Amino acid sequence: MSNAYISTVVKGSFGYLDPEYYRRQQLSVKSDVYSFGVVLCEVLCGRPAPVRMVERRQMSLAEWAKTCHRNGTLNEIIDPCLKGKVAGLCFNKFVEIAMSCMHDNGIERPSMADVVSELEFALKLQRSADDDMDFNIVENNICEDEVAFIKDKEGSGKSEQSCATDESIKLVSETIFSKINNPDGR
Template sequence: MYGSNLPSLSWKQRLEICIGAAKGLHYLHTGASDTIIHRDVKTTNILLDENFTAKVADFGLSKLGPTLDQTHVSTAVKGSFGYLDPEYFRRQQLTEKSDVYSFGVVLMEILCARPAINPALPREQVNIAEWGMYWQKRGQLQRIIDSNLVGLINIDSLRKFGETAEKCLAEHGVERPTMGDVLWNLEYALQLQEASIQNDSSDNSANHIPEIPGWIPQVESVDTDCYDIVSDQVASDATTTSDVFSQIMDPRGR
């Protein structure tokens, strides 16, 4: 998405990558007998195959989550700067919601095509999570999206994506959604984007005016019966063409 000369990913591709990564994290949190917390969710740990299918990678910092009688796991803080759950950083209490926060940073990074932390930018823009939420809460997230996406994102899809990222980046873990909820919202954002593309295609098709042929066949004879243009049926009381022309040629008219 940035830092290379590769073609820019479309919004649909980015949503599909987010959905694939969300499925992986959702499986870690709920698919096994014990909850597994990745603890180092970031864009560089989301790998893509030749079909752009997302794979969550690097489980070196992963840790078993709390058991049924626990609310968290007390452990030393580990992870990547810029993606760390602030609540986990302060309290050293790890839950699966720490992965959710990190994934929220990933969502903003994918939308804006810039690193999670960029010290070269003005102070208020250094942290993508803080900068993104500044505009999201003002309903103007479109002001900082990747320039390659401008005009190509359905506004409802962007709104749903922004709301999802905002929930992931909530200050307190209990206020964040589960990865299952995140996955559902991302799939909905994708449906909104695909629906807008289909509507645009339908509109273009409906508004298309076929070219008028360069030749028009010459009518060599006209039947004496008059036809109703609307119903395309012979009128029972039709007048003859000679009657019609006689009325046109008669200066008195009808």
């Protein structure tokens, strides 16, 4: 006897099931892409796929997110824990990926290989922004006395003060030269 399993009745949870399945009663590889797009929306919004609305009716998170995206109000339903922690370019890319996964027409959805590739790119955008942020934090922590010291060296002759400490100099050099494998030199 064969171990193959054939399903004649598809079961799925509300909010995750491909809308094309409702119309055609057929699943495709793009049906899983749709469901994954819903999971991406869950991550983005910090809410489950079936959303309870004020009037005690259920609504699909996918439809709500797509409507908010069309109206330019997606930022209003984003998980508050993510606000200010995700780089703008990464956020935009993540939203683009989620929305492309949830196209009503399966042919317009990307393949899962493309989704993975795009998510890896979004991660690179975030890491790049994090690296830039680390540098900007260090760069913006220069105190006014250091600026006065630098200006004084240019010829004003008034002040020789500096608030730079060994720790702050080490922090700056570690940030700038973090990619050097052997920081001790030759």
